[in-house]
Amino acid sequence: MSDVRRTDPVVKQLETTERAVRFSLLYRGHRFELKPGTLVIGRGTGCQLVLDDALVSRKHAELEVTESTAVLVDLGSVNGVFVNGLRVSGRRPLIDGDKLVIGQQEMTIFAAVNPSLLPESPTARLSADTLVGLESPLIQAAKPAADESEATHQGDALSLLGGVVDKVLALGRGDEAERIIGPYLRNYLATAQKASSASPEAAEKAVGYAVKLAAATRKGEWIDYAFALYTVCRRPLPGPVVDQLYTVLRQVSGLNINLLRGYVAVLRSVSARLGPNERFLAQRIEGLERLASA
Numbered sequence: 001m002s003d004v005r006r007t008d009p010v011v012k013q014l015e016t017t018e019r020a021v022r023f024s025l026l027y028r029g030h031r032f033e034l035k036p037g038t039l040v041i042g043r044g045t046g047c048q049l050v051l052d053d054a055l056v057s058r059k060h061a062e063l064e065v066t067e068s069t070a071v072l073v074d075l076g077s078v079n080g081v082f083v084n085g086l087r088v089s090g091r092r093p094l095i096d097g098d099k100l101v102i103g104q105q106e107m108t109i110f111a112a113v114n115p116s117l118l119p120e121s122p123t124a125r126l127s128a129d130t131l132v133g134l135e136s137p138l139i140q141a142a143k144p145a146a147d148e149s150e151a152t153h154q155g156d157a158l159s160l161l162g163g164v165v166d167k168v169l170a171l172g173r174g175d176e177a178e179r180i181i182g183p184y185l186r187n188y189l190a191t192a193q194k195a196s197s198a199s200p201e202a203a204e205k206a207v208g209y210a211v212k213l214a215a216a217t218r219k220g221e222w223i224d225y226a227f228a229l230y231t232v233c234r235r236p237l238p239g240p241v242v243d244q245l246y247t248v249l250r251q252v253s254g255l256n257i258n259l260l261r262g263y264v265a266v267l268r269s270v271s272a273r274l275g276p277n278e279r280f281l282a283q284r285i286e287g288l289e290r291l292a293s294a
Contacts, residue, residue, distance in 0.1 A: 023070045023094075025063075026108040034070065039063040041102060042075075054179065055079045055103035063094075070094045070109060079103060085163065101161065104183055165209065174216025181209055189225060192232045203229055204238050211241055215248045220255035223248065227256075227263040234270055236281035245288055257292050264289050 023034040040047045044058035051060070057077040064071045072092045074081045081088045082101040096111040161181050168177040188206050192198035207226045214222035223245065230237050237245070249255070267274075267282040274282060 053103035220252040
């Protein structure tokens, strides 16, 4: 008989009930230890974790932390709280690795049964001290996560927010969709440029949403985003994105033609290593340059 282990939150909570558990919260590349108590999260100045985010309610949610459990509670927020892409209704026990999205902010919960299992990098304690954005000395003292880890978190955030953004776009609310996912896209690009690389899957997802935003907002910035990200990737944009660009390019304003020309130059420099399909896409992207210059 095989040993099948269930991984639902209730079972994991029971497995750790009799042992001390140290919980920590990863937020914007900084990890904080969560001490036992109640941590209120929201826009209001009376919250322990203050998020300067228009999509966050004054008192949005709270974390109830004990010696062995951590429970997330939605305090009746307008835009909800999401754990691993699913909206929370009422109370939700949290387990190691759970990803939270509150407004436009993504956080990750970590749980270690033995404190020695936590990474050696310094952590800050997050409890009754009020934190506003990332300006608190408490937060500045924490050690940022590695670039690769940050890129992973940004890619995960795109996956978590994708369904929400698609629904908002379907309602014709381009500006709202931009507020929700725009910061993640910009952060992802900055991380990719710093590392001079990007994961193909995450880059394709990011550029897909960038072009959707361009179509919804008519802003050339998001077309520029596509060229900038794939300049880092040093390969042609995905075929469906190129197809969309032939339509969207005519609709946007403020396009940076020099960025497109630079991207085309990069594609020419790597053309020898491209396969037949990629060379065809590169030719179509050169056609975009001619279209934008017309």
